Amino acid sequence: MESSNQSKFFISWWHQLPIRIRGTLIIAIPVTCLFAALSAFAWLKASLVEDEKWVQHTQNVRLETKRLLNALIDAENGVRGYGLTLRPEFLNPYENAFKIIPDSLKKLENLVTDNPQQTRLLQDIKYVTNENLAIFYQKSTLQSELKRIRGRTDLLVPAASLYEWLEEGKATMDEARLLIDRFAENEEKLLEQRQEHQNFYRQVTWTILCIAAGLGFLGFYLSMHLFYQLEKELANRELNLQASNQQLQVVCQQLQRFTANASHELRTPLAAVLSNAQVGLMALADLEKLAYAEDLEESLAAVRNRLQKIVKLAKNMSKLVGQLLFLARHEGGLSAESFQQINLTEMVASLLADLIPEAEAHQLQLKYDGVKDAVMVNGEKSLLPQAIANLLNNACRYTPPGGIIEVSLFTENCQAIVAVKDTGIGIPETEIAHIFERFYRIDPKGDRHQKGFGLGLAITQQIVQLHGGIIEVFSTLNQGSTFKISLPLS
Template sequence: MKLSFDFFRGLIIGALTVGLITAALSLAHMRTQILSIGNGSATGPVWYVTGVERELQEFEFALAYYELDPTTANNVTLRFDILWSMVASISQGDVAAKLEDFNVDYALLEQMPELLKKHDAAIMDIGALTREERMDILLEFRALNDEVHQVGMKALQASSAETLTWRETLLSVSNNNAVVGIILIVIVTILILMFQFDRVAARRQLREKDALLVAAEAASVAKSQFISVINHELRTPLTSIKGAISLMSAGALGKVPKTFERPINIAERNCRQLSSLISDLLDAEKFSSGAMEYKFEPINLPQFLTEQIETHASFADSYGVTLSIQPPVPELIVNGDAHRLGQVMSNLLSNAVKFSKSGDHVTVSLEEQNGRAVVSVTDTGRGIPEAARDKVFERFQQVDSSNERERGGTGLGLSIVKAIVEAHGGHVDFDSVVGEGTTFKFDLSLVK
């Protein structure tokens, strides 16, 4: 009986040894495949073409904006020089070789230096050109950008196809490892049952923790990819759209017919709203992940609030609403991030304006209470129902969430306000009477 047991145990150990050797060989094969993927990564060429496309867009925008502000000539030449350096680098590294492996025609990229050389002297002396000449250059580069975009899309498609091939190869190796793993698990389980039954539970718990870790990492990657798509696929084309609409609105492309003025104004306003939406989404993600950075410095609140009113005056005018700061304004200094506090004022002022009627007045006031600076924004709009108080500062929440609501918005503005104010060690709240108006207040610690 003892002989049979020893033989059975030896047989299991032998099978376990063979399985371990097989698993080691399979893992070595997988390592070789992973190294080949790393050596043949196509992200460089894809990002290169995308970078050329982005720099083309930046140059287009700079050239278009020059028509509105001739003092930006240095920015035009700077963007042109950056574009030139990007294009010149195709001869370096393996970008061209990889594009050729993809069967992607990159002749356009090789021809771009000639085009840049053709316009080099004109761009360096941009002020000497007529508006028609500058428009011709702008249209030529805009057409070129469309062609570069097509090259980038082809490179991305080829890269995706190559990645899929790598994935299928690794999946095949992984499946083989899974089969070997199952065999090893069966053998090891028998040995565990023979010697240490309690290890079964311990190994199961370890596998469960590993699975949870993989799931958490996958969720984090998916979230980061979503934010990246928002930033690249929405913000980049929106910049070009805003530039084109600004040109038309300013008359840089010719006098705008009366019948076109209102649609252009609507498009321009919607571009601003979409840009604000993208910024709010990105900021909301930074707040939730704790990645938001602040640059604290002394701020003269009366001067800061006056500048904010001046900045938002034109927006209020479009709604027929006036903005003012209520005197007397004390000289109060706080320590804060001017850019982020500007977001707070922008959200509070825009909300007050949007929910006011034409002819109404929005007032900003500043006072000192118990050693703290208290900023108030008061409107005479519709007011906020008491039943909605608890959800006002929640993300993606609006007092009027129906499809027929009069004013747009994402429901992120006040949640961002709350996060910024609390990051400054302050508190935000509001008082409201339905039909009479609303006052939002936030406080900040004074510099002693």
């Protein structure tokens, strides 16, 4: 649950970012992965090079240690061979070793300066080695003297003394070997540690490279996915913008048509009011001249007729302005506080009762086919009756004498249905899509002097939609129409 909330929060945060910042972040993901991989590779490469250097350094110490030990052994063997045989060729290894050993010790001192333990051990080796070299020198010198006086039998060295002489310095040589072996053993351990360290870094290098490759792939996939989402969002925004532009164009066209129709509808009664007022003024002037004439009563009747027309036209203008104000006032919807429960059964019965005089005047037959029980809906008490009354008035207006107007009320799928059916002139199929537009009037017979302003159905549709309902129309030309209002039950 927590991870789901975090995911929703991230998605919400991501979509709130400006597109430019999102694009920058998308590009930064693979670039960051690439730089991270290159940085890790460079660091590991440097570590491997450093480890390789230290491994080679340890190898050099081992080789130099082996060289020192071999030189020391060669010196010992040369001195012994010379002591037993007095042959000068045995001194060649000794003399070579005498040159190699100081050089080897010097190199080892330089190589182990970073290791205090090995440095101390090397000092001991150096001390013991110098002792051995001194002993070797004494032996070689003594043998040379013996060789020079070899002809004197009284100076011959007994076998026992010769053995003791050969064994002299063995302890020092063994100590030197032991120290050198310890030194070499330490270097072996150090070499193993450094090789293990090197192998570890190699494994880490491969692991990090694999992880970097995986992260790079994931970063690439994520970037492509986010780019796709961003492209899709931009495409949707473009479509929404195009749709908004089209809607704005439609609204502008409707506004232009509305302005033109409103101007036309207001201009006509205003012209009539002005004309009748002017004629009335002229008639009053004539009355002043005919104050005692026999046709005074006829002139008064004419003035009265003109004034009645002015009143009627003014009422029509007031009604038109009221309808326009209604449409403008309720564009934003209704507040929930204004809704209350309404009994549709009683409301429809009351509207039918009010319609009886007009129906009789037009020689129309009214019928009611609906439920008797109360049908309750939530609505605005002053608006909902107006929507149904507009349908009833239109049915009376467009149904010829002898026709039938049938009103039905029933419930279906949690909806209250009010249907108004007439046997009037019907609506052409091409006109049905426009009948709810403002100032649009049906003119099937070419009569441009139809009563009304063409706002009744627009007001009815707006009222129904404000109540969460829908209005439908079914019509056949010259056979009649059926308007059906569906409202949610309370």
